[in-house]
Amino acid sequence: MTEQKISPVVEYRMAEGCTVYRRNGSGDFIHCLQADTYGLLLCTKGALEAITEGIACHLNACSLLVLFPRERIFFQFEADSSFIYFVLEDSYLAKEYDKYRMDTLLDMRYLHENGVMEWEAEDGKVYERMFECAIYCVTRERDGWRRGATSAAVSMLLCTLFARIGECVKNSPLNENDASWRNVKIVTDFMQCLSKHFKRERSVSFYASCLCVTPKHLSTSIKLVTGISARAWIDNMVVEEICRLLLRSEFTIKEITFRMNFSSVSFMGKYFKKCKGVPPKEYRNKFFSKQVSR
Numbered sequence: 001m002t003e004q005k006i007s008p009v010v011e012y013r014m015a016e017g018c019t020v021y022r023r024n025g026s027g028d029f030i031h032c033l034q035a036d037t038y039g040l041l042l043c044t045k046g047a048l049e050a051i052t053e054g055i056a057c058h059l060n061a062c063s064l065l066v067l068f069p070r071e072r073i074f075f076q077f078e079a080d081s082s083f084i085y086f087v088l089e090d091s092y093l094a095k096e097y098d099k100y101r102m103d104t105l106l107d108m109r110y111l112h113e114n115g116v117m118e119w120e121a122e123d124g125k126v127y128e129r130m131f132e133c134a135i136y137c138v139t140r141e142r143d144g145w146r147r148g149a150t151s152a153a154v155s156m157l158l159c160t161l162f163a164r165i166g167e168c169v170k171n172s173p174l175n176e177n178d179a180s181w182r183n184v185k186i187v188t189d190f191m192q193c194l195s196k197h198f199k200r201e202r203s204v205s206f207y208a209s210c211l212c213v214t215p216k217h218l219s220t221s222i223k224l225v226t227g228i229s230a231r232a233w234i235d236n237m238v239v240e241e242i243c244r245l246l247l248r249s250e251f252t253i254k255e256i257t258f259r260m261n262f263s264s265v266s267f268m269g270k271y272f273k274k275c276k277g278v279p280p281k282e283y284r285n286k287f288f289s290k291q292v293s294r
Contacts, residue, residue: 012138014154017092020131023077023084023266036227038088039067039107040161043231044128046081050074057116061282062124064161066112069227084131090228092234103163103193109184110169117168130157143250183221188209190222190230198237200261239275242268255279 012020021029024045041050043059050057050065052073057065057293067073069090077083111117193210201207206217207230215230222230238260245256254265272280 012135014134014138015151018154020134021087022083022131022135024082036069036094038069038089040158041126042084042085044082044088044124046229047076048078048081048083049076059116060118063116063118064111064123064165066108066165068109068245070114073213084128088158090226090232091240098252103226104166104188104244105167106181106184106188107169108161109181111165113168117165119164120190123164126249127157127160130160135197135219182226186213186218186221187225190218190226190233194233194237198234199241202234202238202261204234207234233273242280243270243276243283246280247287253284256280 009021009023012022041059041064043063043065044060045061047061048057048059050073052067052071059065066196125169130153134157137153140209189211191205193207197206199211204215204219208215209216213221219230219294222228222233226233245251245259246253249256251259252276253268257265257268260268260293269279272283276283278286
């Protein structure tokens with residue numbers, strides 16, 4: 001993320017690939033940023049103006065704006081306004097996607113193209129309480145349960161927000177002839193297929209065949225919507241699962257190789273090192289001890 005005129009904002013690293021920025025302050029301030037991530041901007045108090053892609057949006061308290069990768073956005077906040085801004089990286093979505101509705105990306109795209117979502121003040125208080133719970137967990141660094149509790153709290157909040165976004169667009173008319181809609185639909189179907197088959201299949205051509213499109217068409221659609229390639233989504237999903245097995249199971253590397261359908265330990269080692277920079281054994285030795293110490 002590139003940004004200008006850094007503002008009085010607190011940053012919280014909630015999980016790998018999920019960062020939250022929060023402002024609870026006074027005085028007007030201006031903020032400009034460009035990110036290669038998805039964003040959920042919640043205005044919790046006061047009001048703000050957001051300009052993105054040449055379109056101006058006005059957010060009051062209890063409203064949400066969806067941001068997509070590679071967008072440059074300009075914020076202007078009123079005095080005493082507050083917000084919560086979720087930054088969701090591709091790697092986080094690739095790993096966590098199956099926890100949410102599989103049409104979440106389609107819902108987010110529709111909301112992104114059709115303005116701001118609003119809700120009742122009582123709902124806003126619920127979201128803030130859920131967020132406070134997540135912050136409580138993430139700031140208790142010395143407690144052994146911190147990581148799991150933080151992950152669960154963030155997942156609950158995001159799952160609630162995604163479900164509300166889904167409700168917002170459920171009865172809205174979608175133009176299925178629109179190229180943008182079709183691309184997002186392909187990505188949504190790809191994510192669903194990927195979450196089902198990634199432990200056995202790693203080729204773009206396999207997923208293209210499942211979706212009845214060419215590998216080139218699949219890759220182009222995914223790149224246009226998400227900003228990264230189909231190959232990268234597959235690799236992220238596979239490597240995150242290998243990391244999980246390395247750190248949270250007693251499986252040997254040979255057993256993990258078999259479970260992830262690699263032809264040999266050597267091949268999986270090269271695949272893993274290409275993505276993570278270190279072999280599986282070194283990764284386990286380095287990070288497992290840190291996890292235990294927490």
